[in-house]
Amino acid sequence: MNKVGVTELGYIGFEVSDLDAWQAFATQVLGVEYVAGTHDASIRMDYWHRRIALHRGASDDLRYMGFRLSGPEDFWAMQGQLNALGVRFEIASAVEAEERHVLELLRLEDPAGLPVELFHGPQVDRHAPFHPARAMHGKFVLGAGGMGHMIIRERGVAASERFYREALGMRGSIEARMNMMGSQIAPMFMHCNARGHSVAFGIPGFSKRVQHFMIEADSLDDVGLTYELAKAHKVPILMGIGRHQNDNMVSFYMQTPSGFFCEYGWGGTPALEQSEYNPRGDSWGHEMLDPSLLG
Ligand SMILES: [Fe+2]
The missing domain is CATH 3.10.180.10 (2,3-Dihydroxybiphenyl 1,2-Dioxygenase, domain 1)
Known part of the structure; x- marks a missing residue:
């Protein structure tokens, strides 16, 4: 079996205690696009629906990192690869995948206990161009x-x-x-x-x-x-x-x-x-x- 590999760090989720402070930091300093939700917020940097999710919570730490697979074929092949290595994972439900704005998602932990998500099919909103929160000389490199x-x-x-x-x-x-x-x-x-x-x-x-x-x-x-x-x-x-x-x-x-x-x-x-x-x-x-x- 050919080895399957992730293709990119696609998104990150952080748990943050002070969403207001993050909004100010994101919009006034980083210049990213900030989309406020009820209990969370999304940071956009390109056409993707979001690149960073901010979830309100106490830990002020990484909540998950999402690595992309190229498509359903590699999503299936990755499951075989993980099974062969004895790495445990769980397939997320359709509702959970929708929460991440991806077509399919599986979850696992790295050896240090960090939550890792592997997905394919990110939501790409080409109808909604990235709009920096403040002026930029150029654009972000993704x-x-x-x-x-x-x-x-x-x-x-x-x-x-x-x-x-x-x-x-x-x-x-x-x-x-x-x-x-x-x-x-x-x-x-x-x-x-x-x-x-x-x-x-x-x-x-x-x-x-x-x-x-x-x-x-x-x-x-x-x-x-x-x-x-x-x-x-x-x-x-x-x-x-x-x-x-x-x-x-x-x-x-x-x-x-x-x-x-x-x-x-x-x-x-x-x-x-x-x-x-x-x-x-x-x-x-x-x-x-x-x-x-x-x-
Ligand atoms: Fe670095």
């Missing part, structure tokens, strides 16, 4: 590379690596050894399409399920503008503007109203066809401005 990436918790890098590589069909390697808060770390970066990485793990020092999520604009000026807006709105900035060496992203890191971070970037280059690593992590910049935010 398309074949998915919505961005996330740095997630693990309970043993090897177990998570096996899951994302063998069960979900991703590829990747260490890519960077970097110094973080005085210790050497070697995160595992996993990709499933042209984006440099869709998930990475092996970064210590955070208790939530997610350390940061990354969204990318196609204009460097949007990174500069967002940085200025973050400062103007007194959003805590963890790391200043800099450039990573593995995906070449020019970015900075700010704290979301839920405590975890958002990396806002530009200039990412495609996933490595052949593995390499660098010993510094960054080409330049990414100065740690406020380590106290790491908790």
Whole structure:
């Protein structure tokens, strides 16, 4: 049997305690489109119905991450692959799939207990073009590379690596050894399409399920503008503007109203066809401005 693989990080769900603060952050700083619901809200970044779902709740953490499969054939084949590996999953009902605005959905957990959803057939609203909440120089970079990436918790890098590589069909390697808060770390970066990485793990020092999520604009000026807006709105900035060496992203890191971070970037280059690593992590910049935010 040919191996089946996910094709993109399609959507994320967060549970947030302060929807009003998220609305202000999303519309005034990030510039994404914010669609308010009764107990939740949707963030749009392109034609998709939504890319981030915000659910009102106490945890201020990741609630689920949705990885796309290309269609029903891979949705069925993935079930066989998971069964062969002894990975337990459950098929969501039609009503639950509709809640996520996808045709079909299955649910499982990664080895660190993070809720993972695999779906095909996202709702794409081509009748409703993306409308940024504030002026942007360019637009967000999604398309074949998915919505961005996330740095997630693990309970043993090897177990998570096996899951994302063998069960979900991703590829990747260490890519960077970097110094973080005085210790050497070697995160595992996993990709499933042209984006440099869709998930990475092996970064210590955070208790939530997610350390940061990354969204990318196609204009460097949007990174500069967002940085200025973050400062103007007194959003805590963890790391200043800099450039990573593995995906070449020019970015900075700010704290979301839920405590975890958002990396806002530009200039990412495609996933490595052949593995390499660098010993510094960054080409330049990414100065740690406020380590106290790491908790
Ligand atoms: Fe990142």
